[in-house]
Amino acid sequence: MIKKLASLFKLDSTVIKGSGDDCAVLKFNSKMRQLFTCDMIVEGVDFTPRDNPYLVGRKALAISISDIAACAGIPRHAVVSLGLPRNSTVSRISKIAKGISELAERYGINIVGGDISSSPRLTIDVSMLGVVEKKKLCLRSTARKEDIIFVSGALGGSIKGKHLKFEPRLKEARFLVRHFKVNSMIDISDGLTQDLWHILEQSSLSAVLYESLIPLTKEASGLRDALYSGEDFELLFTASRKEAKKIFAAKSYKFFPIGEIVSGGPGLSLVDKRNRQIRIYPKGYRHF
Amino acid sequence: MIKKLASLFKLDSTVIKGSGDDCAVLKFNSKMRQLFTCDMIVEGVDFTPRDNPYLVGRKALAISISDIAACAGIPRHAVVSLGLPRNSTVSRISKIAKGISELAERYGINIVGGDISSSPRLTIDVSMLGVVEKKKLCLRSTARKEDIIFVSGALGGSIKGKHLKFEPRLKEARFLVRHFKVNSMIDISDGLTQDLWHILEQSSLSAVLYESLIPLTKEASGLRDALYSGEDFELLFTASRKEAKKIFAAKSYKFFPIGEIVSGGPGLSLVDKRNRQIRIYPKGYRHF
Numbered sequence: 001m002i003k004k005l006a007s008l009f010k011l012d013s014t015v016i017k018g019s020g021d022d023c024a025v026l027k028f029n030s031k032m033r034q035l036f037t038c039d040m041i042v043e044g045v046d047f048t049p050r051d052n053p054y055l056v057g058r059k060a061l062a063i064s065i066s067d068i069a070a071c072a073g074i075p076r077h078a079v080v081s082l083g084l085p086r087n088s089t090v091s092r093i094s095k096i097a098k099g100i101s102e103l104a105e106r107y108g109i110n111i112v113g114g115d116i117s118s119s120p121r122l123t124i125d126v127s128m129l130g131v132v133e134k135k136k137l138c139l140r141s142t143a144r145k146e147d148i149i150f151v152s153g154a155l156g157g158s159i160k161g162k163h164l165k166f167e168p169r170l171k172e173a174r175f176l177v178r179h180f181k182v183n184s185m186i187d188i189s190d191g192l193t194q195d196l197w198h199i200l201e202q203s204s205l206s207a208v209l210y211e212s213l214i215p216l217t218k219e220a221s222g223l224r225d226a227l228y229s230g231e232d233f234e235l236l237f238t239a240s241r242k243e244a245k246k247i248f249a250a251k252s253y254k255f256f257p258i259g260e261i262v263s264g265g266p267g268l269s270l271v272d273k274r275n276r277q278i279r280i281y282p283k284g285y286r287h288f
Numbered sequence: 289m290i291k292k293l294a295s296l297f298k299l300d301s302t303v304i305k306g307s308g309d310d311c312a313v314l315k316f317n318s319k320m321r322q323l324f325t326c327d328m329i330v331e332g333v334d335f336t337p338r339d340n341p342y343l344v345g346r347k348a349l350a351i352s353i354s355d356i357a358a359c360a361g362i363p364r365h366a367v368v369s370l371g372l373p374r375n376s377t378v379s380r381i382s383k384i385a386k387g388i389s390e391l392a393e394r395y396g397i398n399i400v401g402g403d404i405s406s407s408p409r410l411t412i413d414v415s416m417l418g419v420v421e422k423k424k425l426c427l428r429s430t431a432r433k434e435d436i437i438f439v440s441g442a443l444g445g446s447i448k449g450k451h452l453k454f455e456p457r458l459k460e461a462r463f464l465v466r467h468f469k470v471n472s473m474i475d476i477s478d479g480l481t482q483d484l485w486h487i488l489e490q491s492s493l494s495a496v497l498y499e500s501l502i503p504l505t506k507e508a509s510g511l512r513d514a515l516y517s518g519e520d521f522e523l524l525f526t527a528s529r530k531e532a533k534k535i536f537a538a539k540s541y542k543f544f545p546i547g548e549i550v551s552g553g554p555g556l557s558l559v560d561k562r563n564r565q566i567r568i569y570p571k572g573y574r575h576f
Contacts, residue, residue, distance in 0.1 A: 005381070008389040009399040014364070024400030026365060026417075029317065038415055040369035040405045076302070077314060081328035081369075081413045093293070101296040111297035112312030117328045120408050125369045127326055127415030129314075 020202070021140050022070035022186060023130065033137055035130035037067040043122040047164065053092045055164040057099025057124065063189070064128035065107055065168035066233045070187040071139070072177040073132035075170070077110045080126050083119025096124070107170065136177040138185035138237065141202035147183050147261040148244035149207060152235040152253070155192055156220025163231040172253050173235055180247050185237035191230045191284025193268060199238065206265035209280075211272045213258045227270075228283045308490070309428050310358035310474060311418070321425055323418040325355040331410040335452065341380045343452040345387025345412065351477070352416035353395055353456035354521045358475040359427070360465040361420035363458070365398045368414050371407025384412070395458065424465040426473035426525065429490035435471050435549040436532035437495060440523040440541070443480055443515075444508025451519040460541050461523055468535050473525035479518045479572025481556060487526065494553030497568075499560045501546045515558075516571045 006019040016033060017025035023035035041063070043049055047056045061078065068075040080100060084093065104111050109128070152169045169187070176182050184203060188195045192214075200207055216226050238261055239247055247255050270280045294307040304321060305313035311323035329351070331337055335344045349366065356363040368388060372381065392399050397416070440457045457475070464470050472491060476483045480502075488495055504514050526549055527535055535543050558568045 005385045005402070006399075008385050010389075010393055011398045011400065012396070015398045015400055018398065019401040024365070024367065026400065036365060036367055036400060036415075036417065038367040038369045038401065038403050038413070040371055040403050040407075040411075040413060042371055042405050042407045042411075044408070045406050077312070077324060079312065079324055079326040079415055081326050081415075083328055083330055083411060097293045097296050101298075105298055108300070110299045110303045110306065111294075112299065112303055112314065112324060113307040113326065114293070115326050115328050115413075117330050118333050119328075119330045119411060120332070123328075123330075123371060123407060123411055125326070125328060125403075125413040125415075127324075127367055127369075127413075129324065129417075 017139065022067040023073065025071070025137060028131060031133060032131045033134055035068055035071050035073045035132055037064055038125060038127040039063040039067065040123060040125040051164060053095040054099040057096035058103050059164050060124035060126050061100050061103045062166060062168050064126045065170055066187045068128060068130040069168050069170040069173040070185050070235065071132055072136050072173050072182065072185060073130035075107055075109045075128055075130045077112050078104065078126055078128040079112060080114040080124065082114065082116045083123030084116060085120060085122060086118055138177065138182050140184055140186050140199045143184035143199050143203035143205055143238045143261050144240065145205060145261055145263045147238035147240060148257050149196070149209070149236070149238050149259040149261060150247065150255045150257050151215065152255055154215040154217040155188070155232045155234060156225035156229055157217045158229060158231040160219040162217070162219070166233040168233060169235045175252055176237065176247070180239060180243045183238050183240065185235060188232040188234050188236050189230060191228045192236065193227050193280060193282040194284030195236055197266060197268065197282035200266035200268065204265060206262045206267035207259055208262055208277065209259035209270045211270055213256065215256045227280070230284050305427065310355040311361070313359070313425060316419060319421060320419045321422055323356055323359050323361045323420055325352055326413060326415040327351040327355065328411065328413040339452060341383040342387040345384035346391050347452050348412035348414050349388050349391050350454060350456050352414045353458055354475045356416060356418035357456050357458040357461040358473050358523065359420055360424050360461050360470065360473060361418035362462070363395055363397045363416055363418045365400050366392065366414055366416040367400060368402040368412065370402065370404045371411030372404060373408060373410060374406055426465065426470050428472055428474050428487045431472035431487050431491035431493055431526045431549050432528065433493060433549055433551045434529060435526035436529055436545050437484070437497070437524070437526050437547040437549060438535065438543045438545050439503065440543055442503040442505040443476070443520045443522060444513035444517055445505045446517060446519040448507040450505070450507070454521040456521060457523045463541055464525065464535070468527060468531045471526050471528065473523060476520040476522050476524050477518060479516045480524065481515050481568060481570040482572030483524055485554060485556065485570035488554035488556065492553060494550045494555035495547055496550055496565065497547035497558045499558055501544065503544045515568070518572050
């Protein structure tokens with residue numbers, strides 16, 4: 001659907017990359033690109049009425065920071081549209097705003113505007129601008145054959161709380177592109193297999209994952225949870241074997257190699273603990 | 289409420305103007321500022337389920353173009369978040385997208401990304417980027433004593449259809465700042481008196497309007513409609529008497545002088561058709 005809609009829209013030469021990646025990439029100046037992204041969260045879909053409104057506001061902003069991180073950028077400015085039920089209390093709205101403002105301040109993001117509308121269910125849409133050095137920009141479409149696939153942390157069980165409290169992997173992404181050559185990157189929002197599929201589809205390549213290498217959170221119910229559940233908000237990235245060795249040896253942050261990129265595709269398989277290679281299919285959270 | 293929330297957010301020196309104007313104003317390069325704005329529309333509030341989805345999509349984008357116009361800028365890029373009820377048909381979604389894409393193309397705007405979420409009621413949030421020459425930027429806070437107040441077109445009765453079909457006054461705004469010195473500008477979204485009040489409050493001045501000068505649409509039910517109804521999406525701007533004469537004499541577009549800025553304030557009064565000056569108060573559409 002998104003692909004079909006995106007094809008309607010004509011783009012001029014100031015757009016380096018339109019929809020289809022974590023952020024749009026726009027011309028900015030001789031050294032930098034501008035990143036532009038938006039994410040909407042809705043009560044009953046992305047959070048429940050019982051969730052702490054401070055954490056709901058925080059999540060709305062954190063998702064966009066994670067998108068900027070996935071392009072290896074630095075978040076700079078955001079605008080926030082709030083759709084509020086008519087019975088919203090000032091206390092609840094203030095908590096949402098506090099969740100937004102505290103995270104924004106910590107990441108040096110200016111909240112420069114917004115819109116408030118009435119809406120039957122609490123809805124928060126954040127649009128964020130960032131910048132990235134031309135040479136450090138990471139996309140989904142640029143994985144290479146024989147790349148090693150990494151994740152920035154353990155997967156699964158996010159629904160038990162991490163989805164509201166996760167720390168966007170901004171420092172990790174910037175550390176990676178400062179010290180190593182990363183070929184492709186995305187953040188895991190829809191689930192490992194579905195987000196890896198975006199890289200494979202856009203790079204026209206396949207991947208082999210190794211069950212024994214996939215790190216699970218202690219909240220994860222098992223492998224399926226790690227493969228198919230959404231909202232881990234970890235980085236998923238690929239780098240050449242040579243770079244991979246250096247990344248694996250990095251002291252500042254721990255990155256987990258979980259598989260490799262192979263030719264042809266897109267296609268996806270898993271080598272299980274009994275060393276059988278089985279074909280698997282991208283699945284994850286779908287809104288419809 | 290918005291003011292209270294805005295005070296939570298700390299801004300750095302790359303922000304020329306945060307929330308409180310039609311757009312945020314950001315540093316861009318030596319000659320230009322970047323403009324950033326967002327607007328959310330929700331079914332049942334800003335349009336009805338029976339409205340043509342093509343026009344609903346069009347409206348979502350047109351509102352943001354009007355905000356960029358109010359700052360005298362040029363719209364460049366937008367991202368669109370769609371909250372869709374689960375029973376949305378592909379045909380309805382395509383019509384919304386067509387309403388957005390056709391208007392975007394006509395105004396040279398790149399739709400560079402988006403997000404689709406499920407939502408109990410159709411919700412469209414558009415965030416838009418634009419640029420404006422430093423010297424042409426128009427704000428709400430810079431009206432001057434003895435300025436003449438203008439509107440770009442007739443007011444009132446927008447609910448009868450104009451709110452879905454209005455042409456954002458972008459050409460008019462650019463014409464104004466290319467040829468004249470405009471001191472302050474806003475677009476009328478909440479209603480003449482309420483939006484004029486934003487100028488008066490931020491400029492610490494008062495205004496006198498002349499009933500006989502206020503142009504009414506043929507759909508307007510009367511003066512009250514023109515003063516207090518929202519969504520006219522006309523430009524409301526002020527210029528010195530000297531500039532006002534030239535603006536009034538312009539051949540390309542017709543601008544209507546409706547009053548003048550006076551010292552002190554904020555305050556607002558109306559000279560009625562019997563030449564009585566009466567104090568009036570800002571009122572308009574309120575979401576809560």
